[in-house]
Amino acid sequence: MQFESFNAFLNMGGYGFYVWLSFGVSAALLLALIFSSISGHKQVIKNIAMHQQRTDKLRQARRKNKKSNAHTPTDTNTDTEVAQ
Amino acid sequence: MWKWLHPYANPEISYHFAGKILPWLTALTIVFLSIGILWALAFAPADYQQGDSFRIFYLHVPAASLSMGIYLGMAIAAFTSMVWQFKLADASAAAMAPVGAVFTAIALITGAAWGKPMWGTWWIWDARLTSELILLFLYLGVIALHSAFEDKNLAGKAAGILTLVGVINLPIIKYSVEWWNTLHQGSTVSKLGKPSMSIEMLWPFLFCFIGFALLVATIICIRFRSEILARNSVRPWVKTLVSTQLALAQHKSMEK
Numbered sequence: 001m002q003f004e005s006f007n008a009f010l011n012m013g014g015y016g017f018y019v020w021l022s023f024g025v026s027a028a029l030l031l032a033l034i035f036s037s038i039s040g041h042k043q044v045i046k047n048i049a050m051h052q053q054r055t056d057k058l059r060q061a062r063r064k065n066k067k068s069n070a071h072t073p074t075d076t077n078t079d080t081e082v083a084q
Numbered sequence: 085m086w087k088w089l090h091p092y093a094n095p096e097i098s099y100h101f102a103g104k105i106l107p108w109l110t111a112l113t114i115v116f117l118s119i120g121i122l123w124a125l126a127f128a129p130a131d132y133q134q135g136d137s138f139r140i141f142y143l144h145v146p147a148a149s150l151s152m153g154i155y156l157g158m159a160i161a162a163f164t165s166m167v168w169q170f171k172l173a174d175a176s177a178a179a180m181a182p183v184g185a186v187f188t189a190i191a192l193i194t195g196a197a198w199g200k201p202m203w204g205t206w207w208i209w210d211a212r213l214t215s216e217l218i219l220l221f222l223y224l225g226v227i228a229l230h231s232a233f234e235d236k237n238l239a240g241k242a243a244g245i246l247t248l249v250g251v252i253n254l255p256i257i258k259y260s261v262e263w264w265n266t267l268h269q270g271s272t273v274s275k276l277g278k279p280s281m282s283i284e285m286l287w288p289f290l291f292c293f294i295g296f297a298l299l300v301a302t303i304i305c306i307r308f309r310s311e312i313l314a315r316n317s318v319r320p321w322v323k324t325l326v327s328t329q330l331a332l333a334q335h336k337s338m339e340k
Binding site for chain 2: 001002003009012013014015018019021022023025026029030033034037038040041044045047048049051052
């Protein structure tokens with residue numbers, strides 16, 4: 001141990017402000033990067049799931065549409081069907 | 085070697101491989117970094133000229149050399165993707181850019197906080213500092229290009245070109261302290277044969293350096309997996325993976 005007391009450790013031989021500024025800012029930046037990377041992974045999974053549900057719904061609606069409109073050959077907008 | 089490497093060109097295998105090594109990387113990172121940081125802050129001797137401000141060195145030098153190392157890795161990935169149309173290389177380059185940007189920022193900030201007590205100024209437009217600042221802007225440009233296009237292949241190409249053009253900056257950073265008269269001191273660690281550093285300072289430095297390198301690998305691993313998923317979202321294996329993950333999450337929330 002290079003320091004005799006905890007206060008001496010905090011003081012860093014007079015350079016306390018600069019040393020703790022360096023270590024503090026670095027720790028904050030790295031923690032932010034780590035958490036954003038982890039939450040980014042979860043977000044990607046969530047986004048893909050949401051997109052999947054949307055396309056599944058669209059497909060179902062289109063299928064229903066085809067059945068009910070089998071006798072009328074008019075174009076229908078599947079998007080508004082889903083919205084309803 | 086190519087036969088051995090070939091399966092890793094498959095995104096699914098790479099995704100699961102990255103997931104398998106992730107806990108090991110995390111554990112090693114925690115071990116090396118906690119030993120290294122504690123040693124650097126409390127047990128390493130103070131420098132006979134710079135006193136305890138020298139402890140910033142244990143952050144500054146690993147961050148600065150890793151900022152260049154990550155750029156080199158990103159450039160190799162960009163080159164691979166461009167020449168061999170290797171899609172996973174784009175995903176890895178996109179995973180590396182934010183990590184490199186953060187390490188460049190750390191190198192600049194710790195450099196400023198070290199420069200103030202030693203040189204009397206936070207910042208000076210000398211060759212080493214300016215070229216490192218340009219490295220930060222290159223990283224930010226690459227990140228921006230990766231997210232500027234809906235089409236990830238197009239984004240990868242644009243970002244790859246910027247990455248390869250920016251490689252010229254690496255030797256400029258590396259040799260700036262030799263080519264020009266700068267305020268920045270020369271290298272103390274990598275003088276082969278006769279490192280001008282005492283052994284009591286070299287050991288904590290090695291722990292810090294390896295610890296930060298492992299941290300870089302860990303974060304890139306996490307981001308690489310997200311990039312793979314985002315780029316393969318229509319593949320069946322991603323669909324099944326996502327639905328099982330969601331079922332797991334729902335099961336967990338039901339238990340609560």
